[in-house]
Amino acid sequence: MNRLSLHTYLQTELLIDINQEIISQFFSTRELGKGEYFIKTGQVCKHLGFLEKGFVKYYKTDDKGQEVVCDFAKESDWITQYQSFIFQTASPLSIIAIEPSTLQIISFDNLQLLYAQVPSIEKHSRKVIENVFFSALERNNELQVLRAEERYVKFAKENPDIINRVPQYDIASYLGIAPQSLSRIKSNYRG
Amino acid sequence: MNRLSLHTYLQTELLIDINQEIISQFFSTRELGKGEYFIKTGQVCKHLGFLEKGFVKYYKTDDKGQEVVCDFAKESDWITQYQSFIFQTASPLSIIAIEPSTLQIISFDNLQLLYAQVPSIEKHSRKVIENVFFSALERNNELQVLRAEERYVKFAKENPDIINRVPQYDIASYLGIAPQSLSRIKSNYRG
DNA sequence: ATTGTTTCTTCACAAATGTGAATGAACTTG
DNA sequence: CAAGTTCATTCACATTTGTGAAGAAACAAT
Numbered sequence: 001m002n003r004l005s006l007h008t009y010l011q012t013e014l015l016i017d018i019n020q021e022i023i024s025q026f027f028s029t030r031e032l033g034k035g036e037y038f039i040k041t042g043q044v045c046k047h048l049g050f051l052e053k054g055f056v057k058y059y060k061t062d063d064k065g066q067e068v069v070c071d072f073a074k075e076s077d078w079i080t081q082y083q084s085f086i087f088q089t090a091s092p093l094s095i096i097a098i099e100p101s102t103l104q105i106i107s108f109d110n111l112q113l114l115y116a117q118v119p120s121i122e123k124h125s126r127k128v129i130e131n132v133f134f135s136a137l138e139r140n141n142e143l144q145v146l147r148a149e150e151r152y153v154k155f156a157k158e159n160p161d162i163i164n165r166v167p168q169y170d171i172a173s174y175l176g177i178a179p180q181s182l183s184r185i186k187s188n189y190r191g
Numbered sequence: 192m193n194r195l196s197l198h199t200y201l202q203t204e205l206l207i208d209i210n211q212e213i214i215s216q217f218f219s220t221r222e223l224g225k226g227e228y229f230i231k232t233g234q235v236c237k238h239l240g241f242l243e244k245g246f247v248k249y250y251k252t253d254d255k256g257q258e259v260v261c262d263f264a265k266e267s268d269w270i271t272q273y274q275s276f277i278f279q280t281a282s283p284l285s286i287i288a289i290e291p292s293t294l295q296i297i298s299f300d301n302l303q304l305l306y307a308q309v310p311s312i313e314k315h316s317r318k319v320i321e322n323v324f325f326s327a328l329e330r331n332n333e334l335q336v337l338r339a340e341e342r343y344v345k346f347a348k349e350n351p352d353i354i355n356r357v358p359q360y361d362i363a364s365y366l367g368i369a370p371q372s373l374s375r376i377k378s379n380y381r382g
Numbered sequence: 383a384t385t386g387t388t389t390c391t392t393c394a395c396a397a398a399t400g401t402g403a404a405t406g407a408a409c410t411t412g
Numbered sequence: 413c414a415a416g417t418t419c420a421t422t423c424a425c426a427t428t429t430g431t432g433a434a435g436a437a438a439c440a441a442t
Binding site: 338339340371372 | 428
């Protein structure tokens, strides 16, 4: 999939004119192979990451030892576990690369310094968090109101790219559906 | 139910020593009879409210004209529709009193002035919003993972007070369950 | 108390989803 | 290519939940 460098992202998406030196000063590059972790359950999340390339999933393990997928992120998404990052407490979930991924990561302290130096980034940061919040509310509503089939159809429509990059059992888990049921839903839906 | 004045709340819960005059300067009292609206779908939410007494529910109307309960709030909760309040845009949902309620309300502009004058309130405000955000994530997880019966049991355990103040069909709606099913769940669960 | 109205419960049946097992397809790895 | 592994599909059946109708219970108004 396409790569979008942090520098280009800031320049073209946010119209923030910042030179590469400043970025290099605050961020460092991190590569994750498929199956490598950005953060594991129980660890403290030390960094915020910008995903230049690749794909990750957020998941946790429930009481019965079952893996539950909480979210996905792809190119040009910011990733972190907010609670853990902000309060420097143990993360309740893990973030794992399901494709080889390239990140630009920044520590909490450096982020504060960057905010001070480039205030428009703090403004953007607030917007990103707001959007995560509003997405969570919308997801609540979908899980509350829609049946399994409706959830899948909506998800597939809004995330056609993800459908092809993620194993189906992960999508099923994210939607709160048994993988076999999702399989049935798909075949019923076509014909 | 017990009333908790905004003044007492700030004093004893937040340990913010603020005199009643300042509160009166920024806030005004609003009474809502049962069935009266704090905000209706489509309107812009002009105020943030502190619920001194009473009980409200958040709801919206889905495609089929069905009412869907999104949230509840009770004494000593802050209420507003964040998107609408922050951006001054049309609210996607309504907030209605289901018990006679007393609110202390403050406009967006006054809130900014109050923040400037009493910074600890801004700090607290951020915490409140954070908690709403984290609750939304937890609710996501519950709706994703738990069956109807489990959702009800958990809700009843964590909100024994609400159970007795709200009609059962509202709780059913909030949990994404048909009212008859909730009735069955309750009787199965006891014996 | 009597009448209405609303809410809750119960029932029989329908529809949706979960579950375990079997199979086949796709993908790795040697 | 062959063997092994992982993933997706399908099936039969179990369980959960939805639905409409009927009645009971709770509540409100006169």
